Amino acid sequence: MNFTYHRVEPRTISKYQARILKRIAHSELPIEACGVILRDGTIVEYPNTCPNPEHGFDFAAQLNHNIKAIWHSHPNGLTTPSDDDLPMIETLARRGFNCHHLIVTAENVYEYAADFSQVASASQCQT
Ligand SMILES: [Zn+2]
Numbered sequence: 477m478n479f480t481y482h483r484v485e486p487r488t489i490s491k492y493q494a495r496i497l498k499r500i501a502h503s504e505l506p507i508e509a510c511g512v513i514l515r516d517g518t519i520v521e522y523p524n525t526c527p528n529p530e531h532g533f534d535f536a537a538q539l540n541h542n543i544k545a546i547w548h549s550h551p552n553g554l555t556t557p558s559d560d561d562l563p564m565i566e567t568l569a570r571r572g573f574n575c576h577h578l579i580v581t582a583e584n585v586y587e588y589a590a591d592f593s594q595v596a597s598a599s600q601c602q603t
Pocket of ligand 1: 532548549550557558561
């Protein structure tokens with residue numbers, strides 16, 4: 477892993493959007509739901525293409541400069557990025573998705589920022 481991450485005050489989404497994300501996450505149980513938040517606040521859900529979608533996430537979407545953050549759910553309630561998430565977060569950063577990550581549990585939505593300054597190919601999402 478070539479980056480560090482830290483939890484930040486939630487600022488990407490409103491409480492209303494957090495409620496929608498929790499509802500989407502619930503509807504996909506037992507697999508993880510995933511997608512992006514666009515700059516205008518639109519919540520987009522993508523099919524989870526991870527081979528083991530109960531314990532990880534991936535999606536086939538292309539980077540788009542309207543993307544403000546990435547989100548995925550943790551059916552097990554874990555509030556931090558899992559061991560499986562870290563390589564995925566790095567892979568996404570290499571694809572250009574270097575933006576905040578939201579982790580959605582049944583209880584709440586947690587926001588993380590990662591420092592990819594050591595990932596040469598990573599570019600920055602618009603924030
Ligand atoms: Zn995860």
